[in-house]
Amino acid sequence: MGQIHTTRLKEQWITSIFFGGGTPSLARPSTIARVLETVARVTHVPHDVEISMEANPTSAAASRLAEFKEAGITRLSLGVQALCDSDLRILGRDHTAQEALRSLEEARKLFPGNTSIDIIFGRPGQSVESWEEELEELVALCDHHVSLYQLTLERGTALYKQVQEQALSIPEQEELAEMYQAARRILGKAGFLQYEVSNFAKSGAVCEHNLGYWRGRQYLGVGPGAHGRFIPWGEEKSLREARIQTLEPDDWLREVRQFGHGTRKRVQQTELDILEELLVLGLRMNDGITHQLWLQCSPGLSLQQAVGDSPEVKQYLEKQLLVLDNRGLRCSWEGLALLDMLLPALLLQLQLSYQKSVTHSLPSTGSVPQALGSTTTAHT
Template sequence: MLLVRSQHYLCRFTKSMIHSRSITSSTLYVHWPYCRKRCTYCNFNKYISNSVDHDRMKTCLIKEASTLISQSRAQVITSVFFGGGTPSLAEPATFQSLIESVARDNVLSEDAEISMEVNPTAFQAHQLKDFKEAGINRVSIGVQTLKSNGLNILGRDHSVQESLNCLEAASTLFPRKVSLDLIFGWPGQTMDMWIEELKQILHVCDKHLSLYQLTVEKGTQLYSQVQSGKLQVADTGLSEDMYLHAVQFLEQNGFERYEISNFAKEGQYCQHNMSYWNGGEYIGVGPGAHGRFQPNGKYEREARIQTLSPEAWMKEVEIRGHGTRSIVPLSLHERLEELLVVGLRTKWGISHKAWSLLCPNQSLAALTQYTEFQQYFDSGLLEINSSGLRASNEGMNIIDTIIVDSTVPPQQWYCLQHCVHHSRQSLKLSWSAAVFQVDSVLPEPCHIKSVDDLAPQLTAWYDVCDWGP
């Protein structure tokens, strides 16, 4: 039987609990929104422009980073990740100036991992040396596929040979610090093609590989092509078989699956992403960037989204020091849900220590008492040991299904901390997912106190996107 306690008591307890511990480290994500073309599958916040004001962008990125870091409690930045868009289209001096600015503020760790996404065109491969001199020490190369027909379908602007040349140059400049991105399940791809591609990857991949199943997003060119019948994506069964074969093949060849989409040799994990998956704080800088951090003087971690349009974002940064579009305080319930969702994707799962920081009076073992989890514990897909809660190897193969089935329904938020049970009208998607999806219709700036405040905006968003609960 669940013990009902007051919201007021929970609020007071949560404040004293979170305020009593100090999170002094954070990571920094920097979004460069510009691309030369939009890939057919992409729905990210990116803009096609041939007239980027690099000096203005540099000034605004530096200013916003300084403002948001000072608003946070971060005393050290352990990693920086330049994503996009296509950040390798930026001038190396832009990123160098930002890195130096963070370092001057005495918050950049001496051994910080500083990563950048790279589109493997001949021009951008030529600039790798300049980016290394600017302070980049790790690169993630968006190869996506080593099949020419796949590149055409995905709308990529590089060739297979350019990918191979870029990988070779990067491995020389950044030994053991090169990651490669691959997409599987694209229209026309067969299992034989995938097996051949994986074998080829072994000869060109350094120490890290990320595999992503193609997702057909509404509003993209690929979505229109699939809807019209021009293209047909791989069926679910084939995509699942491709993933399982890749896991087996890569593990047989020395790669470790440390997260469901990420594989590494010799422990060359992406430290920036590791912080995400361990529930760490991160500061998002640049148009459309997302962040999660607890500001100075506040008791709750906040989900933040920066203004989407580069022009509008720069104007806001110039006026008030940052372009924050929305600020959403995260409740303890939401923090616990996020910890489960991201933590179970890793081979280590959720440690007892990480759980106890949010839920000191209730152990992870209590999850075995809940119906949503019982079938997975009984079948061995989830397990609890001295280290914490994790998915077994078999469990990781279907972890998305386990997460969807096991996370607490939004209509009945459970606080395991105090066994609080209360009902409220809500949505059939997690609160955190809602925050990420509705940014295009939120007013600027937007301070939301509860899920109920989102109802009008979400209704409008559903009408526009033809997608609902």
């Protein structure tokens, strides 16, 4: 249903809460209020904590935005997705472009400076020109944050079948790359800073909750299908766990009633697991991974030692796709758009460097160093 960020679960300190993954705006505002009251009762929640909610821009949802604000929501993410009714129908959305614009107008009044929109590019039949026109219209209307996503075809959906049967066609890869670069250019001109691969903000309106993921903090996931990464409290453990909640809502609710939780799977994370996640997610940010952050999770292996020895990585550095300096490791403006291409070589070198460092540091007992816990995040 959503997510909660905490700096340390053992200290029960919440830094952000996110209601998302589905359609939380279908819930009654009173339900959201009760969840927040419960969180505040069992943890410490600062008065200025970011509490975000995803919402579909339907007329029904828009009519209740004021109630959601009254319930405690401080930041709204609207799933606009497109400003073309035919595209919205193809995407299976139940709102119209006009409803999206009305919802955005209402959201901006209620959450000034804290309204975000999601928009999808690479839609069937979409051209670079039509995408640029649509985005120009949006940046003139949206508040301070835009999340930009390339269309992903999910196997088993009607859209996937239509594309497979060639009833619909999606843009080619070169055209998709051109759309992405056009969006970066248009948003930048409008005053938006690209602070992450898919996220743009102006006036400092970044999503603090998502920054927690990209910086490797712990987070607790609560709700059907939610994921979490945290050090369990009260189990005398120092290793972080990856937890997955039961996917189906009815099954999840039944397990919560029967066992007190809906956790389906628990996997103890190794130090290498944590470092790999930090590398993949940290490089999504424009400021990348600082040396300080890396050493919090890997005190015995610096960033230079972890990835700097690979000939392929050195080539990326020479081509200025990657930057490794006294600040840390990050992608350049050009490299950020090519992150998926850069990651395999970085991950391979990290694995090789880590195994080498572990082999050299193994004591006579043959034990392996424990993984470090990072700061915390959480899901509801």
